[in-house]
Amino acid sequence: MPPLLGSTLGNTGVSQGLSLVMKVVINLGWGVGLAMLRSTQDNRRQCFQAMAADNDLFLEAQASWDLDRLYADLAIAKQQTAPHKQPSLTSMEQELLRGLLCRYSPAEIAAQRFTAPKTVEVNLSNTLYRYVETLTGRDHNVLESWRDVADWLAAAGYTSTWRKINWSQLPDVPVFYGRQQELATLQAWAAQSCRLVMVLGPGGIGKTSLVVKLVRHIQSQFDCLIWQSLRPGPPLEAVLQSWLAQLPDLAIDPTADHHRQLASVIDYLHSHRCLVVLDNFDTLLQEGDFAGHYREGYGAYGDFLRQLGEAQHQSCVLITSRESTKEIVMLEGPNRPVRSLDLPGLGEAAQGILQEANLSGEQHWQQLIRIYRGNPLVLKIVASNVRDLFNGSVSDFLKQRITLITSDVSFLIEQQFERLSMAEKELLYALAKLQTPANVDRLQQELTPHILQPLGSLVRRSLVERSAAGFTLRPVVMEYVCDRISREAPS
Numbered sequence: 001m002p003p004l005l006g007s008t009l010g011n012t013g014v015s016q017g018l019s020l021v022m023k024v025v026i027n028l029g030w031g032v033g034l035a036m037l038r039s040t041q042d043n044r045r046q047c048f049q050a051m052a053a054d055n056d057l058f059l060e061a062q063a064s065w066d067l068d069r070l071y072a073d074l075a076i077a078k079q080q081t082a083p084h085k086q087p088s089l090t091s092m093e094q095e096l097l098r099g100l101l102c103r104y105s106p107a108e109i110a111a112q113r114f115t116a117p118k119t120v121e122v123n124l125s126n127t128l129y130r131y132v133e134t135l136t137g138r139d140h141n142v143l144e145s146w147r148d149v150a151d152w153l154a155a156a157g158y159t160s161t162w163r164k165i166n167w168s169q170l171p172d173v174p175v176f177y178g179r180q181q182e183l184a185t186l187q188a189w190a191a192q193s194c195r196l197v198m199v200l201g202p203g204g205i206g207k208t209s210l211v212v213k214l215v216r217h218i219q220s221q222f223d224c225l226i227w228q229s230l231r232p233g234p235p236l237e238a239v240l241q242s243w244l245a246q247l248p249d250l251a252i253d254p255t256a257d258h259h260r261q262l263a264s265v266i267d268y269l270h271s272h273r274c275l276v277v278l279d280n281f282d283t284l285l286q287e288g289d290f291a292g293h294y295r296e297g298y299g300a301y302g303d304f305l306r307q308l309g310e311a312q313h314q315s316c317v318l319i320t321s322r323e324s325t326k327e328i329v330m331l332e333g334p335n336r337p338v339r340s341l342d343l344p345g346l347g348e349a350a351q352g353i354l355q356e357a358n359l360s361g362e363q364h365w366q367q368l369i370r371i372y373r374g375n376p377l378v379l380k381i382v383a384s385n386v387r388d389l390f391n392g393s394v395s396d397f398l399k400q401r402i403t404l405i406t407s408d409v410s411f412l413i414e415q416q417f418e419r420l421s422m423a424e425k426e427l428l429y430a431l432a433k434l435q436t437p438a439n440v441d442r443l444q445q446e447l448t449p450h451i452l453q454p455l456g457s458l459v460r461r462s463l464v465e466r467s468a469a470g471f472t473l474r475p476v477v478m479e480y481v482c483d484r485i486s487r488e489a490p491s
């Protein structure tokens with residue numbers, strides 16, 4: 001049996017195919033268009049049925065409507081209007097709603113659903129039209145045109161103002177132990193309108209993971225979400241330019257000079273409630289400089305931070321960094337809108353990491369956690385050592401006087417590095433040279449097709465991390481390998 005269109009193209013392909021037919025319908029007129037639709041109908045009926053069951057038509061409505069809120073509020077209106085029916089919106093009702101919000105007429109929706117226009121019209125009259133009247137406080141049966149649905153709901157404030165910049169780059173944090181107190185503190189600060197919050201701590205302590213968890217909790221309180229990794233050190237101008245190009249309603253030329261860019265971004269943060277994350281701020285700072293001075297060429301970030309902390313705005317800017325900066329030190333305070341949180345080790349919750357690695361000698365786990373100060377990355381690396389070299393026995397590991405009684409991550413990485421296979425070392429070097437995350441296809445094309453085994457092994461050893469954007473070295477590992485590369489380069 002030939003594969004169904006739906007199974008070969010996937011839903012996007014199906015939707016594109018159908019929207020092509022819809023264009024013919026609209027461009028050539030209903031007669032020709034519907035004849036075409038009918039001729040393709042039999043071939044596609046099955047594929048449509050699968051698609052309709054997936055409830056994935058008109059999903060483009062998500063871009064401009066707050067669908068979750070609408071589904072919830074319309075469900076309440078439905079209970080008032082038709083208490084005998086299922087209390088939530090059915091998938092068909094949700095789909096019809098999205099169609100109307102995309103400004104499709106009932107006949108156009110029917111064509112895309114391969115049903116008779118009358119069926120859709122009757123359905124709408126018995127359901128959504130009535131719920132929308134209730135939700136918007138109107139009398140029953142006053143709705144005259146299908147267009148009223150989108151118009152009334154827009155007037156009632158259901159259009160979405162959500163903007164997301166780089167939000168797909170948020171690292172994945174599949175396993176997360178403890179940190180309830182820190183999460184509660186940060187959540188409270190965001191709710192108290194703190195405009196600048198810095199999360200501080202050494203490499204691998206869990207700053208990025210904590211902030212990812214936090215923003216997943218609070219993101220719905222904001223109209224605009226921006227995730228900005230500052231590794232490997234983009235100039236401020238390039239960062240602001242990319243934001244400005246993606247923010248709507250801005251009358252500024254994104255290539256305007258840096259002062260105008262800065263003023264426009266601050267204005268935007270003032271007039272919209274944005275959640276902005278600047279991850280890895282320490283990349284911009286001079287290494288080992290206690291006062292948190294900027295590397296040459298990055299001083300503009302200091303100005304940016306000062307303005308973010310001083311200017312009145314309704315947004316919340318979260319920063320992760322291994323060290324503080326002089327702007328934060330000067331502006332922060334327990335009763336001020338600028339705060340910083342020093343992230344301690346994980347404490348007892350770190351046991352989860354040792355458990356995951358299947359280590360034995362539970363009575364010694366606390367000791368191991370204390371030695372490595374509850375640093376989750378260090379504990380992950382140590383746990384993999386214990387597993388590989390000591391057959392998982394923590395007590396055997398601790399008996400070795402050569403045991404690394406240190407929490408110096410780069411020293412640990414060095415130990416780990418020496419034991420890697422040649423293929424793993426080569427892959428680490430190649431990933432360090434790439435600097436940015438790359439997916440398997442790209443790595444296979446640019447490096448060698450035989451990367452799967454060393455890549456898997458490096459992920460298991462916690463040296464490489466995986467995010468939606470692809471595979472890359474963990475920050476501390478990146479620094480260690482870059483440092484090796486520069487030491488090995490012929491002078």
Ligand SMILES: Nc1ncnc2c1ncn2[C@@H]1O[C@H](COP(=O)(O)OP(=O)(O)OP(=O)(O)O)[C@@H](O)[C@H]1O
Pocket residue numbers: 173175176177178179201202203204205206207208209210280320321322346353376377380462474475476
């Ligand atoms: N609460 C936690 N529970 C379990 N694993 C954690 C936790 N916090 C962090 N980790 C793990 O520890 C590793 C390092 O975490 P993360 O990248 O968040 O550290 P970081 O402080 O941002 O480091 P860097 O300064 O290098 O950016 C990751 O593998 C992460 O999954």
Ligand SMILES: [Mg+2]
Pocket residue numbers: 207208209279280320475
């Ligand atoms: Mg980090």
